[in-house]
Amino acid sequence: MQEFNYHRPITITELKECLSIPGARILAGGTDIVPRMRQGKFSVPALVDTSGVKAMRFIEDQGSEIVLGALTTHQEAADSPLLQNINPALVTAAESIGCQQTRCRGTLGGNIANASPAADTLPALLIFDATLLLQSLEGERRIPLEEFLLGPGQTDLLEGEFIHSISFKPMIGSWGAAFIKIGKRSGMAISVANTAVAVELNDKGKISDIRIALGSVAPTVIRCRKIEQALLGKEPEPALMKEIHKACQEEISPITDIRSSAEYRNHAAEVIIHRALESAVEQAKERGR
Amino acid sequence: MKTITVSFLLNGKKTSVTSLPNRTLLDVLREDLGLTGAKDACGGEGECGACTVIMNGNPVNSCMIFIGQIEGTQITTIEGLMEKGEFHRLQKSFVEAGAVQCGFCTPGAILTAKTLLDNNPHPTDHEIREGLSGNLCRCTGYNKMIDAIHLAEQGGLDD
Amino acid sequence: MTDRFLTVGKSLHRKDAWDKTTGKALYTADIPIENLRVGMIVRSPHHYARILDIDKKQSLEIPGVLAVLMSDDIPGDKVFGPLIPDQPSLARDVVRHLGEPVVLIIAETKRAAQEAANQIQVSYEPLGAVFDPVQAAREDAPQLHQDGNVITALNIKDGDIEKGFQDADHILDDTYTLPRIHPGYMEPETSLAVWGEDQTITVWVSSQHPFTDQRFIAAALDLPVENVRVKSGVIGGAFGGKEDSSLSILAALGAWAIKGAVRLVNTRRESFIAHPKRHPAQIHYKLGAMSDGTFTALKAEVHMDTGAYASYGPAVAAILTETLAGAYRIPNVQVESFVVYTNSPLSGAMRGFGSPQSHFAVESMVDSMAEEIGMDPVQIRRANILKVGEKMFTGVTLNETANALPICLDKAQEIMDRFRAVEVSPGKKAGVGMALAAQSMGLGANVPDDSTHRLEWAPDGKVLIHLGAPDLGQGLAMAVEQITAEALGLPYSQVESLPLDTLDRPNGNVTCASRMTYMAGNALIDASEKLIQDLLAHAGEILEVPAKMLVYKEGQIIKEDGKKLPVVEFLGRLAEKSITLTSESTFSFPYPEETTPQGLPIGMPHVLYCFGAQVARVEVDPDLGTVEVTHFAAIHDVGKVISQSGVEGQIEGGVATGLGYALYETMLRKDDQWVDSFTEYLLPTSKDLPTHYESIILEIPEASGPYGAKGIGEIPLVPTAPAVANAVKNAVGVRVKKLPITPERVLGFID
Incomplete structure (x- = not known):
């Protein structure tokens, strides 16, 4: 069991001060950090518990943008009628995480900062081009989520910084967004592959905007620009599977690990992209009516 | 490493504990407070639900919560479920439906079921399966637990 | 028919269920003990290695550390095993699997124990490990034990295998592979040992066989068996996995060393790597059938990976082998089964004990054969199932x-x-x-397959079952209470079974092998009969009539004139004379010589x-x-x-x-x-x-x-x-x- 000094700030100013302690690490829901620390997998000189910081737990419609406090729990995201309207993929993703016990503890900010390649909320945020607001004693900066994720467990978060909130712009027009994951069992499933797809259809019914993100097929959750490019401007029809297959081969090279094989992940990614696309297109058509 | 003092409401009583901060709620319940109804089955990894307690109305794995994180919260453990010497309807229904075998997962499952019924008084089978999915059980195959939850939500228990 | 039974066959409430729904039930990890010390096991980080040196100096200097124990510190037997004594309680000279216990630390706190574990210096020379049982069975594989890696080689034949395949119109041949699986009980292995005065020790266990624990502990500590008292905590599931000693020897060793109280609890990780699992197996299965679906021949070769130590491997092999023909009549059979040591985690008993493995092979193959022939899966089974009076290939x-x-x-x-x-x-x-x-x-x-249990009729009329075997959580206690209530014609509420304690309980043997309700039930029906006879004898003396003039029925004694007297009256009178009514009975699993085939290896059929x-x-x-x-x-x-x-x-x-x-x-x-x-x-x-x-x-x-x-x-x-x-x-x-x-x-x- 690791030893550390414990801090429990209440205000965001106090949080900034606590995190300026060299090596300090933030503790949000703890669903990842607590077990890992107990197994001795990492140690920190100071742990900064955010359970007292109420100001970072919100879901707000700020007009042009939706802003989510980093300490919003997965359960809160899953239960949000606002998010259901603006980003249904995120709601599905949040609902699919772990179980009741972990959803009501785990936070969106924690899911992002852990930067697991298998994280479920990340694809649903990436397809909305989500931006993070990072703060520290030094000041604050904004960074696109896509640039923030550097590798498994690696992010652009600097010493002393924390994720304050996540923001993204709602889609407009005839759009739809869906999330699909494959786990090894139904309950408490960790993604073997997951995807979020957002699509916008123009008045001719062709794909005028498409965003695809995949999880568990690369060192980070990724946006799939090549597949997006291959589908842009096309009519959404079953034959698109071929395009997806071709572009997917170029785009991703997953690994074999304890959970699944590279071959299966490659294949499954294509299938779920296609299915998520179908679901998103259906929503888009519904909105277009 | 300095100790910390944490105050919270435990089974309706104001409680204050002093502990090293690297201990979990489960450690403190079992080792300091003598409340051994919450169990450790997965080794503190949040994978089994045997240590489930209710925190501010939500089921949580007490093995994944450092003790500092419970400051100001309301915690209910299985020991606090009886009211005025009366068994909770879920305790009765679990016994009645034969949902208890080895019993190691029972406290966690009952507490999870309580939060489920508090939020959704008449859940479907599907909702019960979803709600219980964080509580592993090797003995029952869950069927009788689902029966027990229906028995509790529909009333009709013998007193 | 339904009227015949008062209690048997009913759906009743388990008496232990209330404590389990309120958190009051005390599993071994929950039992409060004064001055309890913490045990921690330092385990092998290697699959196979020679131990060059263990330096415990630094560990011993840590404040709060009470003992750092190695194999040399064990006063008695340093190895144990349910069938073959091949498993060191603490490794000596060599470690044969990842997670093998090497050093036992006893400390005042978890923190001190952990620190001591971190400070232990063990030098190893890693050796080439082998994991595949087929490879390990070869002579050029690393040999884990003195007598080689193959512990058991069974070769069971019936009929004429060559002819059987000649008679076949269809022959299918496949290899089925079964994984290593965890029994999955929710309660990890745990034991609590308390050293007492007069060289005695009391050990609470989560175990299917407390009497075997007692024997192992006594042998390891070089104590007379009667100085070791083993008690059963509430058990959080076992499924066969707790037929192996669940830390009881090491907890006892710790308590003996510090002359105090020590609890050991495996983490789930330790449970995975260091406690026995279901045997992985490779089954090569060849089946012959005629075009009408009749099976003619079965030839199978089985390799079972029993891991670094035997555990129940040879016995699991027996059932796996015996059930390879499933429920079918196959006149010509040859099965060769090998139980092989590897550097994998141990494999031992788990619910089904070899038969889930064999059935995956036979029942998959039967469907394949049905398809090959063009038959319906049920039809082909109907054509081949054994009938009453027919023999399995083992001669049963x-x-x-x-x-x-x-x-x-x-x-x-x-x-x-x-x-x-x-x-x-x-x-x-x-x-x-x-x-x-x-x-x-x-x-x-x-093999000895006896089970002894005792009844006591308490003065208040309650019947206590001194059950000689533990309830693992499956509900054995409820089953035997229902049987005893039935046998004595008493309400279920009036019969109560007591948790196991080797001090004063009869030996009921291991709760396993689908047989404890059968064994204990038979013993308790007989014990009930004896109890009634004893009661009537005493009642006769009290009433001054010959006992044979009295009839017992449902808690009452009926006199010849039809007058009914409640049993409690007699129990009270007897209690005044310090007489307690008890009876004991042993049931032996029936292996009648005339119908039990002889000449097979021990433990078969x-x-x-x-x-x-x-x-x-x-x-x-x-x-x-x-x-x-x-x-x-x-x-x-x-x-x-x-x-x-x-x-x-x-x-x-x-x-x-x-x-x-x-x-x-x-x-x-x-x-x-x-x-x-x-x-x-x-x-x-x-x-x-x-x-x-x-x-x-x-x-x-x-x-x-x-x-x-x-x-x-x-x-x-x-x-x-x-x-x-x-x-x-x-x-x-x-x-x-x-x-x-x-x-x-x-x-x-x-x-």
């Missing part, structure tokens, strides 16, 4: 309970037809499959069988290869239901474990580490099990059973995996021969 003659087999098939047929009519979900392919099973009861011929069939309906996603079991039915003959809810619970739970075996569970090794947590080792959750489930319980009385009952502990998970595999084949045409049935296997990406 099936008794009249084999009448269950055709009934199982009839029921399965009805259910399959029903399941086939279910509408298929969009985008999915549905399939229905079944499997049949025969599971042995008992420990096998020529098993002579009494349970039968069942299961039907699965699956929906397979043809693009993703994912399998969902949507409908499931389990048909089992239990002889006679003792406890309705208990029997249902055993079947439902067994099926869930079988579905885990079928679809999810496997303890893989990757990057030199074993899967050692529930994060990657997946037990079925409530969302993973079929939403449509039915149990069909048959009652074909077993003449030797208590009220006709036989066992139900193991068989519910035996046919499950092949039933699912057969349903998957039916849905998408893919025959998966290796468990678990993962999407990769369904789509053919691996194996």
Whole structure:
């Protein structure tokens, strides 16, 4: 069991001060950090518990943008009628995480900062081009989520910084967004592959905007620009599977690990992209009516 | 490493504990407070639900919560479920439906079921399966637990 | 018929359930003890290595550390084993598997123990490890033990194998591979030991065999057996896995060393790497059949990976081998089975004890043969099932309970037809499959298989069962209380079974092998009879009439004139004279010489069988290869239901474990580490099990059973995996021969 000094700030100013302690690490829901620390997998000189910081737990419609406090729990995201309207993929993703016990503890900010390649909320945020607001004693900066994720467990978060909130712009027009994951069992499933797809259809019914993100097929959750490019401007029809297959081969090279094989992940990614696309297109058509 | 003092409401009583901060709620319940109804089955990894307690109305794995994180919260453990010497309807229904075998997962499952019924008084089978999915059980195959939850939500228990 | 029974067959409340729903039940890890010290085990980081040196100096200097113990510190036997004493309590000279205990630390706090564990300096010289049992059986493999790696080599023959295959019109040949799986009890292994005065020690265990624990502890500490008292805590599931010593020897060693109290609790990770699992096996299976479906020959070769130490390997091999022909008549058989040491984690007992492995092979193969010949799966089974009075290839003659087999098939047929009519979900392919099973009861011929239990009629009228074997959580206590209540004509509430304590309980032997309700039930019916006779004798003296003039019925003594006197009156009078009514009875598992084939290796054959069939309906996603079991039915003959809810619970739970075996569970090794947590080792959750489930319980009385009952502990998970595999084949045409049935296997990406 690791030893550390414990801090429990209440205000965001106090949080900034606590995190300026060299090596300090933030503790949000703890669903990842607590077990890992107990197994001795990492140690920190100071742990900064955010359970007292109420100001970072919100879901707000700020007009042009939706802003989510980093300490919003997965359960809160899953239960949000606002998010259901603006980003249904995120709601599905949040609902699919772990179980009741972990959803009501785990936070969106924690899911992002852990930067697991298998994280479920990340694809649903990436397809909305989500931006993070990072703060520290030094000041604050904004960074696109896509640039923030550097590798498994690696992010652009600097010493002393924390994720304050996540923001993204709602889609407009005839759009739809869906999330699909494959786990090894139904309950408490960790993604073997997951995807979020957002699509916008123009008045001719062709794909005028498409965003695809995949999880568990690369060192980070990724946006799939090549597949997006291959589908842009096309009519959404079953034959698109071929395009997806071709572009997917170029785009991703997953690994074999304890959970699944590279071959299966490659294949499954294509299938779920296609299915998520179908679901998103259906929503888009519904909105277009 | 300095100790910390944490105050919270435990089974309706104001409680204050002093502990090293690297201990979990489960450690403190079992080792300091003598409340051994919450169990450790997965080794503190949040994978089994045997240590489930209710925190501010939500089921949580007490093995994944450092003790500092419970400051100001309301915690209910299985020991606090009886009211005025009366068994909770879920305790009765679990016994009645034969949902208890080895019993190691029972406290966690009952507490999870309580939060489920508090939020959704008449859940479907599907909702019960979803709600219980964080509580592993090797003995029952869950069927009788689902029966027990229906028995509790529909009333009709013998007193 | 239903009127005949007062208590047996009813669905009653378990008496231990109230404490379990309120958190009051004390499992061994919960028992409060003054001045309790913490034990921690330093384990091998290597699969196979020579220990060059252990330096404990620094550890001993840490404040709060009370003892740092190695093999040399064990005063008595340094090795133990249920069948073969080959397992060191603490490794000496060499470690043979990852996680093997090397040093035991006792400290005042967890923190000090952890610090001491960090400071222990053990130097190892790693050796080349072997994990595959087929490779390990070869002479050029690293040899783990002095006598080589092959512990058991069985070669069982019946008929003329050459001729059998000559008679066959169709011959199929396949290899089936079974994974290593965790029994999955929720309560990890734990023991609590307290050193007392006068060189005695009391040890609480979570164990299927407290009397064996007692013997092992006494031998390790070089104490007389009577100085070791073993008590059973409430047990959080066992499923065979707690037939191996669950830390009891080491906890006792710690308590002995510090002359105090020590608790050891395995973390789940320790449980994974260091405690026995279900045997992984490779089964090469060749079956011959005539074109009308009649089986003519079976040739099989089995390699079982028992890991670094034998545990129950040889005994598991016996049942695996004996059940390789399933419930079928195959006139010509040759089976060779090898139990092999490897550097894998240990394999030992687990629910089914070899028979889930054998049935995956035979029941998959029977379906393949049906398809090969162009027969219906039920039809081919009907053509080959053993009839009453016919012999299995081991020479065991099936008794009249084999009448269950055709009934199982009839029921399965009805259910399959029903399941086939279910509408298929969009985008999915549905399939229905079944499997049949025969599971042995008992420990096998020529091994001690006795069970002793005692009754006490307390002055308040309550009957106490001094049960000689532990309830593992499955409900043994309820079953024997119902049987005893029935035998004495008393209400269930008036009979109570007491937790096990070796100090004053008779030895009921190990709770395992689908036999404890049968064994204890028989013993307690006999003990009840003796108790009544004893009561009547005393009552006769008190009433000054010959005992034979008195009749006992349902808690009352009836005099010749019809006058009824409550038993408590007599018990009170006897108590005044310091007389307590008790009776004890031993039941021995019947292996009648005239019908038990001789000449087989020790522990073989098993002579009494349970039968069942299961039907699965699956929906397979043809693009993703994912399998969902949507409908499931389990048909089992239990002889006679003792406890309705208990029997249902055993079947439902067994099926869930079988579905885990079928679809999810496997303890893989990757990057030199074993899967050692529930994060990657997946037990079925409530969302993973079929939403449509039915149990069909048959009652074909077993003449030797208590009220006709036989066992139900193991068989519910035996046919499950092949039933699912057969349903998957039916849905998408893919025959998966290796468990678990993962999407990769369904789509053919691996194996």
